[in-house]
Amino acid sequence: MNENVDLRVPVLIVGGSLVGLSASLFLSRLGVRHLLVEKHSSTSTHPRGRGNNVRTMEVFRAAGAEQLIRDAASVLADNHGILQAGSLTGDDQEWLFKEIDPGGGLARFSPCGWCLCSQNDLEPVLVAHARAQGSELRFSTELLTFEQDADGVTAVVRNRETGEDTTVRADYLVAADGPRSPVRQQLGIGRTGPGDLFHNVSITFRSRRLASVVGDRRFIVCYLTAPEADGALLPVDNEERWVFHAPWQPGLGETLEDFTDERCAEHIRRAVGAPDLDVEITGKAPWHAAERVAERYGSGRVFLAGDSAHEMSPTGAFGSNTGIQDAHNLAWKLAAVIGETAGPGLLGTYEAERLPVAKATSARASARSGEHSHPGYAGSPGPGGRRKGGMLTVALGYRYVRGAVLDVDPGLPVVPADMSLTGEPGTRAPHMWLGRNGGRVSTLDLYEKSFVLLCDARCPEWRAAAEQVAKRLSVPLEAFGIGSAPGSDLDPGSATDWSVVHGTSAEGAVLVRPDGFVAWRSEGAVADPEATLYEVMVTLLHRG
Numbered sequence: 001m002n003e004n005v006d007l008r009v010p011v012l013i014v015g016g017s018l019v020g021l022s023a024s025l026f027l028s029r030l031g032v033r034h035l036l037v038e039k040h041s042s043t044s045t046h047p048r049g050r051g052n053n054v055r056t057m058e059v060f061r062a063a064g065a066e067q068l069i070r071d072a073a074s075v076l077a078d079n080h081g082i083l084q085a086g087s088l089t090g091d092d093q094e095w096l097f098k099e100i101d102p103g104g105g106l107a108r109f110s111p112c113g114w115c116l117c118s119q120n121d122l123e124p125v126l127v128a129h130a131r132a133q134g135s136e137l138r139f140s141t142e143l144l145t146f147e148q149d150a151d152g153v154t155a156v157v158r159n160r161e162t163g164e165d166t167t168v169r170a171d172y173l174v175a176a177d178g179p180r181s182p183v184r185q186q187l188g189i190g191r192t193g194p195g196d197l198f199h200n201v202s203i204t205f206r207s208r209r210l211a212s213v214v215g216d217r218r219f220i221v222c223y224l225t226a227p228e229a230d231g232a233l234l235p236v237d238n239e240e241r242w243v244f245h246a247p248w249q250p251g252l253g254e255t256l257e258d259f260t261d262e263r264c265a266e267h268i269r270r271a272v273g274a275p276d277l278d279v280e281i282t283g284k285a286p287w288h289a290a291e292r293v294a295e296r297y298g299s300g301r302v303f304l305a306g307d308s309a310h311e312m313s314p315t316g317a318f319g320s321n322t323g324i325q326d327a328h329n330l331a332w333k334l335a336a337v338i339g340e341t342a343g344p345g346l347l348g349t350y351e352a353e354r355l356p357v358a359k360a361t362s363a364r365a366s367a368r369s370g371e372h373s374h375p376g377y378a379g380s381p382g383p384g385g386r387r388k389g390g391m392l393t394v395a396l397g398y399r400y401v402r403g404a405v406l407d408v409d410p411g412l413p414v415v416p417a418d419m420s421l422t423g424e425p426g427t428r429a430p431h432m433w434l435g436r437n438g439g440r441v442s443t444l445d446l447y448e449k450s451f452v453l454l455c456d457a458r459c460p461e462w463r464a465a466a467e468q469v470a471k472r473l474s475v476p477l478e479a480f481g482i483g484s485a486p487g488s489d490l491d492p493g494s495a496t497d498w499s500v501v502h503g504t505s506a507e508g509a510v511l512v513r514p515d516g517f518v519a520w521r522s523e524g525a526v527a528d529p530e531a532t533l534y535e536v537m538v539t540l541l542h543r544g
Contacts, residue, residue: 072122
């Protein structure tokens, strides 16, 4: 292309909320230069999107941001569980669950735990950390137009403060521009699913006396079910800042103007069960819960991520987590193709892997709204709603049955009935603690910037094969020999044998992708490890 452009970058990200910022961070960690544009002047100021699940915290751990996020979320670190009550002052109260991880069983599966960090606290962390990694982020900058050809995407973006237009030429465009995505609409990509589920108005308010009403009930959210004043109460600081989600019925002619400060304050008092409660309304924002999934995850050199690709009920906080994991899946594939270590066919596996996950997860989110009787939601859990995978199974146990994985039965369910992370191709690689250089690492700490081959230290032929294949294909591929003998890279100590955890044998090997998912597994010895591994890598990277 010989058109006049002001800026050339490998990737242009449109949208600077949680998903766009995460995509920027992940790409920077992988050394991919890019530009992110966001039409708003700053990050979100509204406390929403607070639940960050285990898998999301794992990908932030890999990107070096986990502790930064936990520090930002420290005020809510002791909040656990979901309470359902007729009011906070009556006897009609039930914990839907009181602990996110009762008994600490999650430690078997992950080095991370859940984290309650509101969007307005999380986004500034991502901005600072992404910029520290080299990300170029431009707020108050909106996408005006874009068009693509066989070689890339040409976009015009405008600085909303100065009015200056910039023509950007990118190899790829990532649209993280929300549920009404102009990019998706221009691509003509439709969506499937039930559509709108319910509508709420999110009300931020201050109340100094509400903390004494709540007492020692440190919940994540309390669903208040009084017929004349239902809603959801969420703490912001457990002291005087709170959020209340009130049902909104636009289909019955109700407008946002109907939600006056006086009406909102009185609704909160009735819902809480404290008629004299001090309530100072500080903000109101409408939001719409829906279940929709894009029919495609992109077209040509343009890809959708987050809400532009899927909308989900907020119950369970699946939406933002699924979007962040979209970005994580796409980032390493873009890095591989842009770095010419993979063929462009690898990018086709993004849709093949993430679209089925979005469909399964969005259905589970809707079912959970029914189970929790979310205010405003008139649907039901559906047949066997609670049995279609628990929170952890949906968040962490999903699998890719097609895509950049080998030897996976495509007939397997995307979300299994039971939690099983045992090294099967298509699943997130198992977690186990290992000794390394006098310290301790999780196996998950090995995965971010390269493929990783795990093998027994007593089988040096696998490590030699990985070294040769990395040279022949010029691809990032590391191998780790696990064992307690001299020369081992990683020591399991007294833990269960690594091969048992990963579903193989001492003579076998497990190949893990940069995003931590198992790409391929050999359950025993092979005649020619180098030839076998070479063919596997060529197939996975679409180098044939």
